Amino acid sequence: MKKLYAIGIDIGGTAIKHGICSSEGILIQHDSIPTPADAPKAIILQKIFEVISQNLALSQEQGMPISAVGVGTPGSVDIERGYLMGSTPNFKHWRNVAIAESIKHRFDLPVFADNDANLMAFGEFSFGAGKEKKDVICLTLGTGIGGGIIIDGEIYRGSFYAGSELGHMSIDYKGRQCNCGGQGCLERYASATALIQDYNLENPKNPVSGTKQIFLLAKAKDKIAQKVIKNFVSYLAAGIANVVNIFNPEMIIIGGGVSKAGAVFIEDIRDACQKRAMPVSFKNVEIVGATLGNDAGMMGATAFALKSLGKKGVVTS
Amino acid sequence: MKKLYAIGIDIGGTAIKHGICSSEGILIQHDSIPTPADAPKAIILQKIFEVISQNLALSQEQGMPISAVGVGTPGSVDIERGYLMGSTPNFKHWRNVAIAESIKHRFDLPVFADNDANLMAFGEFSFGAGKEKKDVICLTLGTGIGGGIIIDGEIYRGSFYAGSELGHMSIDYKGRQCNCGGQGCLERYASATALIQDYNLENPKNPVSGTKQIFLLAKAKDKIAQKVIKNFVSYLAAGIANVVNIFNPEMIIIGGGVSKAGAVFIEDIRDACQKRAMPVSFKNVEIVGATLGNDAGMMGATAFALKSLGKKGVVTS
Numbered sequence: 001m002k003k004l005y006a007i008g009i010d011i012g013g014t015a016i017k018h019g020i021c022s023s024e025g026i027l028i029q030h031d032s033i034p035t036p037a038d039a040p041k042a043i044i045l046q047k048i049f050e051v052i053s054q055n056l057a058l059s060q061e062q063g064m065p066i067s068a069v070g071v072g073t074p075g076s077v078d079i080e081r082g083y084l085m086g087s088t089p090n091f092k093h094w095r096n097v098a099i100a101e102s103i104k105h106r107f108d109l110p111v112f113a114d115n116d117a118n119l120m121a122f123g124e125f126s127f128g129a130g131k132e133k134k135d136v137i138c139l140t141l142g143t144g145i146g147g148g149i150i151i152d153g154e155i156y157r158g159s160f161y162a163g164s165e166l167g168h169m170s171i172d173y174k175g176r177q178c179n180c181g182g183q184g185c186l187e188r189y190a191s192a193t194a195l196i197q198d199y200n201l202e203n204p205k206n207p208v209s210g211t212k213q214i215f216l217l218a219k220a221k222d223k224i225a226q227k228v229i230k231n232f233v234s235y236l237a238a239g240i241a242n243v244v245n246i247f248n249p250e251m252i253i254i255g256g257g258v259s260k261a262g263a264v265f266i267e268d269i270r271d272a273c274q275k276r277a278m279p280v281s282f283k284n285v286e287i288v289g290a291t292l293g294n295d296a297g298m299m300g301a302t303a304f305a306l307k308s309l310g311k312k313g314v315v316t317s
Numbered sequence: 318m319k320k321l322y323a324i325g326i327d328i329g330g331t332a333i334k335h336g337i338c339s340s341e342g343i344l345i346q347h348d349s350i351p352t353p354a355d356a357p358k359a360i361i362l363q364k365i366f367e368v369i370s371q372n373l374a375l376s377q378e379q380g381m382p383i384s385a386v387g388v389g390t391p392g393s394v395d396i397e398r399g400y401l402m403g404s405t406p407n408f409k410h411w412r413n414v415a416i417a418e419s420i421k422h423r424f425d426l427p428v429f430a431d432n433d434a435n436l437m438a439f440g441e442f443s444f445g446a447g448k449e450k451k452d453v454i455c456l457t458l459g460t461g462i463g464g465g466i467i468i469d470g471e472i473y474r475g476s477f478y479a480g481s482e483l484g485h486m487s488i489d490y491k492g493r494q495c496n497c498g499g500q501g502c503l504e505r506y507a508s509a510t511a512l513i514q515d516y517n518l519e520n521p522k523n524p525v526s527g528t529k530q531i532f533l534l535a536k537a538k539d540k541i542a543q544k545v546i547k548n549f550v551s552y553l554a555a556g557i558a559n560v561v562n563i564f565n566p567e568m569i570i571i572g573g574g575v576s577k578a579g580a581v582f583i584e585d586i587r588d589a590c591q592k593r594a595m596p597v598s599f600k601n602v603e604i605v606g607a608t609l610g611n612d613a614g615m616m617g618a619t620a621f622a623l624k625s626l627g628k629k630g631v632v633t634s
Contacts, residue, residue: 162598172489241487
């Protein structure tokens with residue numbers, strides 16, 4: 001098969017990551033700019049146009065023609081139209097955006113957009129930890145928890161593009177209140193935000209600002225850090241056990257900054273999950289850390305764009 | 318399309334339901350016999366052979382040739398082989414059974430077997446409440462809670478046939494202990510068994526033996542009955558809200574004896590679910606009662622058998 005190239009854009013609450021990736025998963029270049037999250041739609045789109053122009057210029061220099069552009073954004077995306085339906089919590093005006101259409105209009109390239117957590121999962125599935133698998137579920141532990149579900153090599157989105165919200169699966173029907181309106185949502189217990197909050201609640205005199213600090217404190221035998229990490233593992237395991245019992249996937253991939261805490265941490269999660277999940281459902285499921293780090297979403301965007309191109313039967317060169 | 322007929326068998330803990338159904342969902346005949354749940358495998362298979370023989374005789378009388386046999390059983394089923402993998406909680410010896418092979422060997426008919434909750438969902442999807450839909454999730458509230466997931470018209474089973482255990486989704490990570498080894502499983506809160514237990518715990522002097530009684534007591538303004546039903550709705554809604562956020566399906570169908578408590582009960586569940594689920598995920602999801610009652614599993618078995626036949630390209634007449 002001919003090698004193809006795509007531009008990937010991953011719109012996050014703090015940064016817009018962008019780059020060029022080949023159909024074989026080789027990252028040609030990547031960079032990021034701050035997201036003007038409070039700016040009007042047009043300004044954010046303008047920033048996206050700028051990074052696409054940069055990448056196109058680079059691709060020309062390198063003799064690597066771009067076949068498509070893939071874009072990941074928070075929120076629910078109608079992938080047929082590449083349209084962001086409704087709003088997203090961390091942006092002021094980024095709602096109801098005709099993402100694909102706006103970019104197509106400007107660059108005359110095929111453009112495909114999807115939810116960012118879906119594309120992170122698709123990135124890990126295409127080029128990362130899940131590349132030998134076909135049924136993979138990805139949980140990205142960050143400010144919230146992003147869920148991405150790959151079934152038989154395809155992204156699962158639900159009937160109206162509003163499913164796969166694994167971070168908003170309740171693990172306590174009478175538990176912590178969530179911004180989404182729900183109660184006891186997994187992301188209120190097992191996101192990076194939740195871990196930091198839990199630590200600072202127990203140790204208000206010496207608050208931390210990041211999860212890395214908590215893991216370092218735990219290593220240094222800090223009792224509070226050890227306790228909140230233990231609880232965190234238990235919460236996360238409850239959520240993952242649900243995913244195991246419901247989906248019985250080949251692999252569950254844990255991404256986000258917290259997942260970098262190392263192999264022992266992943267091992268602890270696996271052990272705690274085994275205690276909760278149904279033995280028959282758990283038996284063959286691998287639980288692993290993500291391998292693409294912050295590039296997963298952007299690389300997934302390129303993989304999704306090139307795959308969508310193939311489906312549409314577009315002649316690409 | 319030519320009308321076809323299949324025999325459906327639904328092996329339950331107390332009864333084996335059986336009958337003949339057409340490809341158009343017309344139930345030609347149906348009946349049931351008690352399940353010898355404690356008997357050896359061979360005895361149970363013998364009972365199944367007997368009911369198949371009866372149905373075959375009847376089909377000959379009526380001039381309705383049988384194209385296939387479908388069988389639903391508790392437990393995880395390898396559908397490629399029609400093989401029950403491992404055991405099932407309510408049977409003593411019913412484990413590791415070559416269901417399809419045994420029946421084929423005896424009757425020389427195409428035979429297909431699957432998990433009973435999957436086939437209930439497939440029955441409601443094919444001929445019942447979900448027949449105009451393609452993405453449907455079914456929760457059957459009985460002794461436990463059976464979950465069936467239909468995605469794009471196909472039964473979802475997981476990578477190793479051990480998924481879709483919606484009754485074993487935890488809604489309280491530190492909640493009630495479940496037989497499956499998990500904690501806080503939905504079926505420990507929102508099955509018929511759980512409702513009866515909750516009532517009898519609150520009113521040990523006047524215990525009830527069925528859910529119907531509890532609903533009648535609630536109608537007669539019994540405070541305890543009203544309270545436990547209110548809690549039951551809240552538990553169930555937490556589970557359904559998770560299903561909504563994760564799957565964002567077109568329709569959720571609630572089956573089992575409890576679902577017959579009427580339209581107001583389903584309405585209460587829908588309202589409670591709306592308060593918990595993400596608005597964008599909940600928006601287009603219908604929540605309805607099942608319509609096929611106890612026949613769903615058996616009718617689903619016939620639909621699954623005829624569909625599987627079509628996929629294999631078997632010439633049927």
